[in-house]
Amino acid sequence: MTAEAAPVSGEGPVGSGALEEAGALGKGPGAAGGSGAGGESGATPSLARRTLAVFTRNRLALLGAGVLAALLAFCFLGPFFYHTDQVHTDLDQASLAPGSHGHPLGTTDVGYDMLGRLMHGGQTSLEVGLAAGLLATLFGTVYGAVAGYFGGWVDAVLMRITDAALAIPALFLLVVVAAIVTPSKPVLILIIASVAWLSPARLIRGEALSLRSRDYVHAMRLMGGGGGRAVFRHILPNAVGTVIVNATFQIADAILYVAYLSFLGLSIPPPAADWGSMLSSGITYTQVGYWWLIFPPGLAIVLVVAAFNFIGDGLRDAFDVRLQKN
């Protein structure tokens, strides 16, 4: 490990080391790369089985996965069984309490059925959160891997850009940008991803600094392999544990960002909805006691964020080789 890599390599989850360690010690069949290309490629079937076994031992992670599956089914399959009009308002049915006139969760202040709206809003929150989280992870990972592998002035320039961007409060940036453009799903995804990629970029850069000094990378270079091959066939596959774990947290954060922006009035215009904007308009009625406008979207946000965090914790353990049993 180089002196430069030492301080930052510790920032990466141990999971990345797990794959590399397995490969280096030759504990798993093909761990050193079935293709014989050093660290190329990732997990073998037995490694995947061991990873899954560790993950399934974590009850909270399983609970998180179950909750997430239930929420996905609720939002995306629910509307096929529970039909509501989420486009046209109905002021005569405004602010009805749960259970009245065939509205199990009541109605909103302009007469939308609350249960249907929760499904409808969840689709936006989950779609934007997942897409923005994955986009941020993808871009940040490649950015960090390039910076870490090439080092030198490339690293210095790329990381100073990251540092400068990190110095600007994300919420401030989000509010400014969202006020300039009219929010829509693709726009929200881009806006959120544009501030969320910084964290994975720094994380993966640390991993890359550590991985680039491995023997199999040197061997690949000696055999004439280029920088692109090193990054995409060796560095990234060996950092996949870190990337996956981080992606779960990025998605959770992105869902919260959607809620923040909506809470600040910067959501996709009605009749579109998301859980954040539903919570925001519900808060207006706190003093009136319309709890059904506040608790359902609030709980949904808490549940989905907690679920992703539990899954992330489980995956982190799963990629930790020390917890794996042969």
Added chain:
Amino acid sequence: MRQPRTRTGGRTRRASIAGLLLAALVLTGCGPKVEAVTDLGADEGTPVEGGTATMALPPAATPNWIFPIGAPGYLATHNSAIQNLLYPPLFTPEENKSGKVTMDSPRNVAEKPRFSDGNRTVTITLKKHYRWTDGTPVTADDVRFWFELIRANKNDWGGYSPKLMPDNVKKFELLGKHSFRLHLDRGYNPDWFVASQMESIKPLPRHAWSKKGEDPKKVFKRLLSHAKQLSKFDSDPLWKTTMGPWRVEKWTTSGVVQLVPNKRYAGPDKPHLDRVVLKPFTTAGSEFNVLRSGGLDYGYIPPSVMAQSEHFKKTGYRVEPWDSWGITYIVPNLNNPRTGPLIRQRYLRQALQSLIDQKSVAEHVWHGSAQPTLGPVPAALMDGNPFPYDPAKARRLLTGHGWKRGDDGTLRCAEPGTGEGQCGKGIGKGRRLALELLSQSGSTESSNTMQEIKSSFSRAGVSLQVREQPLNTVLGTTVPCKPEELVCSQWEMGFFGTAGSWIFPADPSGEKIFASGGPSNMGNWSDPETDRLIKRTEYSDDPSALRDYARHLAREVPVLWTPNPAYQVSVIRNDLRGVDQNPTLTLAPQDWYFVKKNGKSGARGGGKGAGQ
């Protein structure tokens, strides 16, 4: 950056989430019980003199101008309301028992004006007993001082409109110590002239503010330099010479204004209280929290809390919407190159108006704190609504002019042309009936109103895209424009009426909002008949002039009328009485007083000095 977790870290996170959930439950469901601020009902008790009343200013309103000639940018309602308590105008608007606003208030500084010479001259006599705080009598020369300052510096006066005051006064003639005559450039409707032109005329202390024979430009410049020193408003000797019922005790840079009675005030409405405190708040939320904790005698609540007005009644307050003498509307930009040809069709505007269910919006969205707007003048002056909510009529109007639903459910022009049953000039075959509305953000009620309108339009096949932006952005974009100007392409329809789109002086004339080239004619409405009718309201005192103008524009629908919200939904302590919420938004705390119960002091305002 996110750090790698340990098992302990994970548990901490889970515990935090559980804690957050618990906190949310406690915060939303289990608030502390609030004690009643007074056990007096809304109409019991015996009046007492003295006490301090604290009133909340509107959200983000910071009083910052004491000079009674408003400079551009300093014309906010709260500024002029405070100035009028120190330097009252000659004539004050006041609502009469029939709900109309007149200029015949007993607190007027002058007697009723006398018009003569075919309404070309107006003679005014001041009431003789008024004095400045230094004992000097208030004279007609003090009014001439105001006129000289305005005439010499009209472009620095925020209330100036070309051809109106002071341009329309050919000569100011001093007739005696307490009377003067204005010679006008033509005959005017006396009601319009007093309400729209003389509302801003007020005596100013020439003896204290100007040297003998000093150039009005020089005086104005000096006064302006003092007026910009906000931190000295309560200490500058210049502002100590006043004549209204109140004088400034304290005026902080953060916007707290404390007023105490002017002991030399000679008007009929002498103050009953010892002190009035006007408190600023950055947001409506912070004001609401102080109100709930009993820190205000006179505050306001969001319309959404109207449903909970019983809570305030139980805790010793009365809830009274403060209706304004105004109208509210969505402005269509007739000069927009893309949608101008659509909106210029009268049948289309009438159809869109018939799709707005004002009654339901006022009742459900504004929780009863708004009233439908029926035309270009306040609803109390309208004699009918030519376009009530009628979606069937709207559909007939649209299909009768060649519009048919396309595959996407939106109407498309199937019969282009200018003949009967055709879409109209400038509308090509297949043109979608799609509009964009730039609406102010920050108000649940306004957002919901636009949501309801969008929904209603959509049912009829009209696509409406609503884009919300902060009020200042909307006001900066929705300006009068020519089709070739870039700004004209940037907005199709605009809404800035969360607190009412336009508040009138006593006379609701339309020269500023609907006359061709009017300074606030945002939608670029230009119609010779409208201009003729507006001129008639200015020149003729025939009551039919205003009626004809109102009927014509109600039918033309130059803007889409929407419910006119209350200026604010006021919450007032039961033991604070005499509060008259003037629809022109002036303040009269000199009429306020506290009451006590059965000879004992009230909970707050009882005996002299109580509650200070």
